[in-house]
Amino acid sequence: xxxxxxxxxxxxxxxxxxxxxxxxxxxxxxxxxxxxxxxxxxxxxxxxxxxxxxxxxxxxxxxxxxxxxxxxxxxxxxxxxxxxxxxxxxxxxxxxxxxxxxxxxxxxxxxxxxxxxxxxxxxxxxxxxxxxxxxxxxxxxxxxxxxxxxxx
Numbered sequence: 001x002x003x004x005x006x007x008x009x010x011x012x013x014x015x016x017x018x019x020x021x022x023x024x025x026x027x028x029x030x031x032x033x034x035x036x037x038x039x040x041x042x043x044x045x046x047x048x049x050x051x052x053x054x055x056x057x058x059x060x061x062x063x064x065x066x067x068x069x070x071x072x073x074x075x076x077x078x079x080x081x082x083x084x085x086x087x088x089x090x091x092x093x094x095x096x097x098x099x100x101x102x103x104x105x106x107x108x109x110x111x112x113x114x115x116x117x118x119x120x121x122x123x124x125x126x127x128x129x130x131x132x133x134x135x136x137x138x139x140x141x142x143x144x145x146x147x148x149x150x151x152x
Contacts, residue, residue, distance in 0.1 A: 003028070003101040003147060004075055005151045006035035007136050008068040009117060010109025013047030018137035020051040024058040033061040035075075035104070037068045043109065054114065068106055068118045077104040081126025084113050091121045091128040092146045105143045107136040 005023045010016050016036060021032050034055055038047055047062065057061040065071040072080055078101040081092065090096070097103055106122065108114050111133070127134065128143045135144070 001030050001097060002032050003030045003144070003145065004033050004035055004077065004102070004104045004108055005031060005140050006031070006037055006068065006071055006104060006106040007090065007140070008037040008106055009115065010043040010047065010136070011041045012109070013042045013050065014110050015109050015136050016043050016047030017054070019109075020044050020054050020062075020138045021139050022141040023144070024054060024060060024147070026141065028144060029061060029150070030058070031144070032033050035063045035065060035071045035136050037065040037071050039064075039109070068121055074103065075102070075104060077102040079103045081105045081125065081143065082114055082119065082122045082124045083107045083134050083143050084124045084132060085126050085134070086124055089124040091124040092125040092143055094105050094147050094149050096125075098113045103147065105140060105147070107139045107143075109136050115144070136152070
């Protein structure tokens with residue numbers, strides 16, 4: 001499995017930095033890059049440079065895109081996973097994906113869920129055992145854990 005992790009719509013530099021730290025801390029060789037899409041305000045001015053420094057030191061490519069749609073078009077993943085906590089969303093598990101697939105895991109950098117234009121880009125999945133938003137760093141860490149589970 002090849003995995004790209006993404007945060008979209010962040011305006012907080014701390015959310016971008018914390019999310020890239022979660023991806024780095026996973027230490028999973030299947031992670032092929034970290035995408036920052038549609039960063040605005042201080043996230044673009046301060047969070048992105050700090051995330052770049054951290055990712056570079058960790059050897060993880062950092063990819064900047066104007067929108068999540070652009071990331072999907074450029075990376076062409078087999079699956080786009082939109083982490084949400086909707087109760088009717090399917091629980092995320094490794095068994096949902098083939099071992100040879102490319103998966104883009106996206107979390108919203110906003111306080112609310114994904115904007116309408118992003119919802120059509122992939123399939124919503126929820127982190128089982130939790131209710132409500134956990135924040136992008138926790139959501140990406142748990143999603144990586146669930147996809148990695150049982151593999152190493």
